[in-house]
Amino acid sequence: MLVGAAADGVESFKGVPFAAPPVGPLRWLRPQPPPTWQGERPAADYGAICIQPPANGDPGVGPLPMSEDCLTLNVWTPEARGGAPLPVMVWIHGGGYNNGSGTAALYDGTKLARRGVVVVTINYRLGRLGFFDHPALAAERGREEPAANYGLMDQIAALEWVRDNAAAFGGDPSNVTVFGESAGGAAVTQLMVAPSARGLFHRAVVQSGMGRQRSAELALDRPGRPSAQSLGRAWARGAGLAADVTADDLRAVPAERLLSPMPAFYSDNLIVDGVVLTEDVVEAFAAGRQAPLPLILGANSAEFWWIRPSDAGAYGRTDDAMTEAEHDALLAAYGGPEGYDQHVVSDLVFNEPARRLARLHAAGGHPTWLYRFDVVPESNPGPSGGATHASERPYVFDNLHTVGRPMGERDERAATAMADYWTTFAATGNPNGPGRPTWPEFGAERDRLLDFTNHGPVARPIPNADRLDLIEAFYDRVR
Known part of the structure; x- marks a missing residue:
């Protein structure tokens, strides 16, 4: 049971875990099922934002604290419900895959919920905690294990949570709209071409989501486009880690050390891993392999x-x-x-x-x-x-x-x-x-x-x- 809050005709439930805390041995693994609880769980306050560099005044970041234990979401639903289930809108924040959260006041879902929808905002892993690979990590995983796109996997896990739980908040799991801005808009297009996201949402809105960006491959270097593993190896070398660093060594690095130097969205955080993402967005759209659903998109x-x-x-x-x-x-x-x-x-x-x-x-x-x-x-x-x-x-x-x-x-x-x-x-x-x-x-x-x-x-x-x-x-x- 979740104990949320009610105000202005809307019920809200905040800081709800949709995956296990990705800490310790779960760092750089696909999101695991969330912990269960008995009885009542307070859900009136936001959870921690994911590890990220200073906000520099961006109102889309949200308040501290900051933690690796950040895979939570927030729900707003009309207080007066009844009749047909309500449409669900899932927001994916921007911030270059390096900053942001679903907890910013800017993204409070109250006014949208008053219009008769259920609003969900999510956190997902950012920067090198969310988009990263290294040969030492590759050595411990199986060939079919998804890698590198952990932030995108978090988004998919949140959509699976919505599919499984939307009805408890009056929402319709068969009518889910994903909308996002900037990196969040790019994420929406990636979800439209990700095989494991197919069927989890039914409409999409892309706000300033680019569209022609090219991704790195997991292990294959291209001219002017180093692979995710090459970028990971370069970071580890710059951080003073030994050449024979192990996966356990990498997971023992304090999260804050992974922030320096800050990865660049356009080069370090876009990865075709062959499992979660099998091709770039524009190639998938050109071949007609994107999700065939209603789409709004645009720019400023x-x-x-x-x-x-x-x-x-x-x-x-x-x-x-x-x-x-x-x-x-x-x-x-x-x-x-x-x-x-x-x-x-x-x-x-x-x-x-x-x-x-x-x-x-x-x-x-x-x-x-x-x-x-x-x-x-x-x-x-x-x-x-x-x-x-x-x-x-x-x-x-x-x-x-x-x-x-x-x-x-x-x-x-x-x-x-x-x-x-x-x-x-x-x-x-x-x-x-x-x-x-x-x-x-x-x-x-x-x-x-x-x-x-x-x-x-x-x-x-x-x-x-x-x-x-x-x-x-x-x-x-x-x-």
């Missing part, structure tokens, strides 16, 4: 406006592979160097890949809806030229009070619209409903989307399609 209008294409770091130098002719054509399409520098990384990483996945999914005959988020609060004027990365999250959850600065009436309208579209989609598999603009289905009206603007949602052709066409041609050449 000025995602990474501050990252210049010449910058090194997690996303590398994004334009190094361009020919001079490709670079010149893009400069002209962006109106010159300033527009190119400000927007090309966002288009390369988010906007064009979202369009690509939408086209591939719709081509398979699957219901698809594409969006663009371009709402900018009046209290946040700046040089971004649009809505920055992750800025849509408080609107989706209708939690504008967590933003930390004044939000106006137009923000309230935008939050109401997004939360209504999202929860209607969870209920019916179609985001459209009475009292708001019609969101065109992408396959029926090719290359049209819903643009969330300061003046309300507007159905329109994809903005800046000429730029995206040039980027698509570039990807077709280099990939």
Whole structure:
């Protein structure tokens, strides 16, 4: 029995274990069944967030404490239930697979639950605790044992928990929507192609989830793409561990030591292991091997406006592979160097890949809806030229009070619209409903989307399609 809390017409149950604590000998193993208990278990407070580096002000991280014992989830359900089971929405947080948690106030599910859904937020292992391999670990496991993608395995274990337990909270285990942002959005697409996740969810929402990223293989090095085991060996060497380090030695390393240097999402945490993930997302979508379910996906209008294409770091130098002719054509399409520098990384990483996945999914005959988020609060004027990365999250959850600065009436309208579209989609598999603009289905009206603007949602052709066409041609050449 769980003893939760009730407030504002919603019951909440927090810190619920969905897997055994992945500590000691369970570090770097697939998630194991959660411990059982007798009688009542308090469930009014969040569990610990997973081990991660400092938050740097990200409101999607959540409060301390921090622990390896972090595989818990949180449930919000309407207090007044009855009749038909309710749709279930499972949130996968972002943070580059290095940060974040399901415990942040930003992700409180109260306002979504009031709309008639059951909301679940989860923690999953991060960084080198969640995405890591080493030859010493490989030596102790069987050939068919899944490896490296422990954070993704945690997400699948949480979905299995939802399948087995949603009904106890008034939810319908046959109507589960997975939604996530940034790394969480990328996780949703990975779950759509992961064989062991098939059938655990029935609709999907991908918010700024990239789409063209390439993964490392488990043990095979590729040019410019070291394997997961090579990366693990390099970390161990840099950490001063002996060349003949054992799996037991690795598991004895204090968790905090695994944070330095911080792994980069775009290089260290994307792994095709051959069991949990057998191929990259874009290849699976191109071959029609993704889950054939209704899909919403999109991006923000000025995602990474501050990252210049010449910058090194997690996303590398994004334009190094361009020919001079490709670079010149893009400069002209962006109106010159300033527009190119400000927007090309966002288009390369988010906007064009979202369009690509939408086209591939719709081509398979699957219901698809594409969006663009371009709402900018009046209290946040700046040089971004649009809505920055992750800025849509408080609107989706209708939690504008967590933003930390004044939000106006137009923000309230935008939050109401997004939360209504999202929860209607969870209920019916179609985001459209009475009292708001019609969101065109992408396959029926090719290359049209819903643009969330300061003046309300507007159905329109994809903005800046000429730029995206040039980027698509570039990807077709280099990939």
